[in-house]
Amino acid sequence: MRRMTARPANAHQARLLTLLRDGGPNSRAQLGDQVDLSRSKLAVEVDRLLETGLVVADGLAASRGGRRSHNIRLAPGLRFLGVDIGATSVDVAVTNAELEILGHLNQPMDVREGPVAVFEQVLSMAAKLRASGLAEGFDGAGIGVPGPVRFPEGVPVAPPIMPGWDGFPVREALSQELGCPVMVDNDVNLMAMGEQHAGVARSVDDFLCVKIGTGIGCGIVVGGQVHRGATGSAGDIGHIQAVPDGRPCACGNRGCLEAHFSGAALARDAQEAAQQGQSEELAGRLAAHGTLTASDVAAAAVAGDATALGLIREGGNHTGQVIAGLVSFFNPGLVVIGGGVTGLGHTLLAAIRTQVYRQSLPLATGNLPIVLGELGPSAGVIGAARLISDHLFSPA
Amino acid sequence: MRRMTARPANAHQARLLTLLRDGGPNSRAQLGDQVDLSRSKLAVEVDRLLETGLVVADGLAASRGGRRSHNIRLAPGLRFLGVDIGATSVDVAVTNAELEILGHLNQPMDVREGPVAVFEQVLSMAAKLRASGLAEGFDGAGIGVPGPVRFPEGVPVAPPIMPGWDGFPVREALSQELGCPVMVDNDVNLMAMGEQHAGVARSVDDFLCVKIGTGIGCGIVVGGQVHRGATGSAGDIGHIQAVPDGRPCACGNRGCLEAHFSGAALARDAQEAAQQGQSEELAGRLAAHGTLTASDVAAAAVAGDATALGLIREGGNHTGQVIAGLVSFFNPGLVVIGGGVTGLGHTLLAAIRTQVYRQSLPLATGNLPIVLGELGPSAGVIGAARLISDHLFSPA
C-alpha cells in the first residue's frame, strides 16, 4: 500500500499543514485568521490539499451564530513512527498526523549490540504496533540515536557509546525496511523537540534541554530551531570538565561531568556506597536486585535515605555548575531537565537550581525557569515524530 | 541636509543592496547571476533603486567581447558611523556604503564617567571626522557598548562595568543628536560581525568570537546571525567559573574567568609580580610608566621575560579551559580570539589551543580552527557599520 504520496506544493500549503498538525481541526475561516492570506487564495490552497488527500473535510462544526463551518483536518489515516534508541532501552511509538501517541512500546536493549540487532528489535516492535491495528503502514519515521549524527545524511559519526554504529546508514536502511521517508537525529535533540512541541517548552524559542540518562547531553534550541553544530556534536556536555583533576573518564580525560554524574555514574556510586556499608537502604536493594540502578537510588531517596540524597545532591551540584556556565554563555529563556533520572525529581532540581542561581549573573537568571520535562519517556518519540513531520510538511 | 531618505521596498531590492555592499560595483548581468531573478524583473528593481538614489550607474565597464556594461554601485555619498565604546577607550570611524573605513579615531576614555560625558566625546570625534571632509552627514550609525543591551530598544541593561548607563536610551539619544537611524549592540557582538564581514570569519556561519579586553566576552553566531539570548546577555562568559574557590570577583563569586584572566587581571598580576621582584623586565616597565597594562606584559613577553610568559600562559590555560567547554557545547566551525590582548599573540593562542584540543572531543575539534582576529581595533567599528547597514538595507 502506498501512503502519503503527496507533499505540500508551496510554502502556504506547508504552513496550513503545520497549523492543522499543531492546532487540530480548523475551519477555513479559522485558518484564514492565522495565515495572512485572502479567503479566496486560502480556499484554493485548501482545495488543492483536499485533492492530494493530505487533508480531509469531515462534517460540519456547530454554528457560532451563522453558517456552519466545515471541519478541515489532516488525513486521519496518516501514521508516523517515532523511535528513540537509548543506551539501554528503546522506545517505539505510533502517532497520528497531530503527533498524538496512539501506541507506545518500551523494551530493554543494549545499543552496543550494534545496528543490525537493534534494527531487528525496532522493526519487530513496529510490526507489533502495526499488528495491533494502530496503523496500516507508516507515512514517515523519525529516529533518535544516543550519539552525534551527520544530520543531512542521517548517519551516526564517531559515537562514543555506540561502537559499530559509526557510519552505519541508519536513514537509508530504515527507510528501505519501512518503505517510508526517515529522518535521524541525536536523541537529546529529539527530546528538546518533543518538549517544544507538546511539553514545557511550548512557545519558547530559545531554550536548553538537559537530558540526564546513561550519559548527559543537552539539546540547544535557537530561534525555534535545533542547533546541531558544525559536525553534529553540539550539546555534548558530558565531557565538559566539572571537577579539575577529578575522576578518570572513558574519554581519556579526568573530571568530566559524565564521570561524576549520570545514570551510570550514579548507579556505580550507589553500589560502592552499599558495599561499603554506608546505607542500609541501598544495601538492601542491592541484595534484592543483585545490582543497583539510578531508579534504586531514586527510590531510596524517596524513602529518605541520607546517602542516596547526598549522592543526588552532589551530582546535581556538579550538573548545576556546568549548566550555570551554559546559562551565562547562552542566556536561554528556559532550562528543561529530563531523561531517565527525572525520577530523582526535586532533590536533583533543587541542587541544580541552587548552583545556577548562585553562579550565573542576575540578568541571565532573573527570569529563567529551570523545570523538569513533563513528557517523560514520550518526549523522545514525540520529538521523532515531529522531526519527520517537519520534513514531510515542508515544500518538496 | 536630508540623507538616505529611501529604504529598499522589497526583499529583492534589499538583496541587491547587500550584494552591492559586499561585492562592490556590479553590472546588471553580474547581479543577475547572483540573484535568481529574470533579467527583466532585475532591470525593474535596479531602475527603482536608481530612482531612489540609493544606487547610481556611473560609467561603462570595459567590454568582455560584447556590449559594454553599466557599473551599478551604491551611492558614493553614503556614510555610516561606527562607534565602539570600550571600558577605557573609544573608537569612532566613518565608512562608505561598502563598509570600507574612510577615517578612524581612537581616544582614551573612561566609560564609568557615564553616558553624558561619553556621548559628548563621541559626538566631538564624529564632528572632527566630518570636518575633515570625509562625510557631509551620516546616513546611519552603529554603536557598541561593553555590556548587555536590550537589542530592539537599543538600551543597556544592568551593565556591570557601566554604572549610570543602565536604561539610558542610547539609541534614541544618539539618533536625535546625529539625525540618522542608530542601532546599538554589545561590543563583543559587533566584533563578531566585523570579523564575519571583513575578517577571518568570512563565509563562516557558526562560530564563536572571544574578545579579551578589559573584560572577557564571547560573540555567538548561529546560522549567520548573532545570538543575543533571552535578555541580551548571551556571551557573557567572564563570570563562568574557571577555578573552583578561586579569586574573589567583583560579581560576588569566586574563581570567575575574568578574575583570573583579562586585561585588567593581567595588569594587576604583572604589577604584583613586579613589586615582589619576580621580574626585572616588568619592574623596569613599572618604574618607567608608573603603572602596568596588558601591553607592558605583551612587550615583556616579546622580550623573553619568563614571568610575563608564565602569566600569559596561565591565563591562556584558564581561558582555554572555559572555551573547551563552550566548544563541546556549541560545536562551532571556528573560534576567533580578539580584543585588546591580541598583542599577546601566539603565546596566548598556543595555551588556548592546547587546552581546547586536549579537553574537547575529537569530533568537535577535529576540523576546528582557533585563530586570532585579523581586523584588530577595526573589527568593532566595521561591525557597527555592518549592524546599521543590515538594518537600513532591509525592507522598511
Added chain:
DNA sequence: CGACTTTCTCCTTTCACAGGACAAAGGGCG
C-alpha cells in the same frame, strides 16, 4: 418571517515574474 452573522464561493482586477524577441554595442576575422 425578516434582519443580521458567519462561512464559503465565484468573479474581476491587479501585480509579480519569466522568458523570448530584439536593440545596442562591442570584438574578431576575412
Added chain:
DNA sequence: CGCCCTTTGTCCTGTGAAAGGAGAAAGTCG
C-alpha cells in the same frame, strides 16, 4: 570595411499568484 559572433540591456506578452468585492449558503435571534 562588412559580416558574424558575443555580451549587455530593454521591451513586450503571457501566465500564474493574489487581493478584494459581490453574493450565495446556512445558520441565529427577535
